[in-house]
Amino acid sequence: MAEILSLHDAVKQFVHDGDSVALEGFTHLIPTAAGHEIIRQGKKELTLVRMTPDLIYDQLIGAGCARKLIFSWGGNPGVGSLHRLRDAVEKQWPQAMEIEEHSHADLANAYVAGASGLPFAVLRAYAGSDLPKVNPLIKSVTCPFTGEVLAAVPSVRPDVTVIHAQKADRKGNVLLWGILGVQKEAALAAKRCIVTVEEIVDDLNAPMNACVLPTWALSAVCLVPGGAHPSYAHGYYERDNRFYQAWDPIARNREAFTAWIDEYIRGTADFNEFKAKLASASEAAQ
């Protein structure tokens, strides 16, 4: 059964230094508030897994939480580069970071394999690509029935997965809808799973085939309205495209980045305080 906890307590209890951590959400429902809390609590030496690192991992990497990154596309969607990711890869700032690079199809299959309790995933991939030359974990397997050579990649089985969803009920059953990405697979592939939600309700009223994660498959559910900002939560709020643009100059420069993290993340007690600070700063700028 999932415990209903504060985000502070859930991160404290379930995310440990040195863990492999997947914060998933494919442009939608990105668990930003949980990323912030991991920075606030100063978690270290994490192996971060995520198909699309996005701003959330730019922040974790720049704040010095990451030892390694497993990913398949690292950019600021619609804007450009992730400058903190690039600085870590190109100049080892704030520390050296190992990267393990895949394609989307590979990582999506690897999560499916992880959720299925399998050690590896099989897919038709990578023929002619240089990625297997730089990632020795991309191997091949010969089909025992047809003789076809297929790609074999290790499954993703994080110590802890964190996702954001629209609703939970009071028992901790979770409902999400819209673009689902690999959230369900990531949740079920992990040893422990934290879900932040927009609201907690008496009854989910979920349609029969809806994407529901039962409470007994989760570790903790935390009420964090707005917790996916600057991404969006379908039915609740839209993507804050301006924040993605505003992030570029902040992240471009080490000092500006560190000042932002100190002020907005380390300088706030929780996500509500962060939201209030961001809102008053954006009011002042108008």
Added chain:
Amino acid sequence: MSYSTNEMMTVAAARRLRNGAVCFVGIGLPSKAANLARLTSSPDVVLIYESGPIGAKPSVLPLSIGDGELAETADTVVPTGEIFRYWLQGGRIDVGFLGAAQVDRFGNINTTVVGDYHNPKVRLPGAGGAPEIAGSAKQVLIILKQSNRAFVDKLDFITSVGHGEGGDSRKRLGLPGEGPVGIITDLCIMEPEAGTHEFVVTSIHPGVTREQIIAATGWAIRFADSVQTTAEPSEVELSALRDLEARTAAAHGQAPGEA
């Protein structure tokens, strides 16, 4: 109507998407061209985005590959794993529509690094969905602006394979799809030459010279025996494109043409 070279590129790319085709769409220029096709010559084109929407019909262009607009206008939204497993690897994609940071003469694509992988000059975003789209879609179209930094003699990294080393490379690699059949730029259209599969210029956009194309290509680009002149954008195509960009700009708070 007068038009820009970027508009010519988008219109020329949109024309390549036949009505009814099932198209796996990359974000940015491919998404713009694919939606222009849907709004003009190919109303029944099926647009699939890797985040999960199948049959998306956005009224404004998405900024990210998973904008809510794509989900709301789709026939169905499926998990990302299913997109790659059932719909792409399952052999259901007619056309993969890709952008690129760099291409070579065989339509191989680099979106990973410039320079050495372990000590890169420029770290690019990486593979995303492109390697398997390039491998498994029945055909691939590539759209990007032409310059000798983007059209290079030798790629530092092959992220997504085109025609490999040319000739029967794809067959030897066991790739199911036909590979890239067109590269559409702001100057011209290139298509693979029969046999060698080296991309040669088959159509030049109005007002563009062969010298311009040669200067903007990092390899010794060749021209097909019979080179066409690309038809200018029609009024219908241009107004559909400009309306789409204006709607997008209004929705996202951007200047037209930025998206």
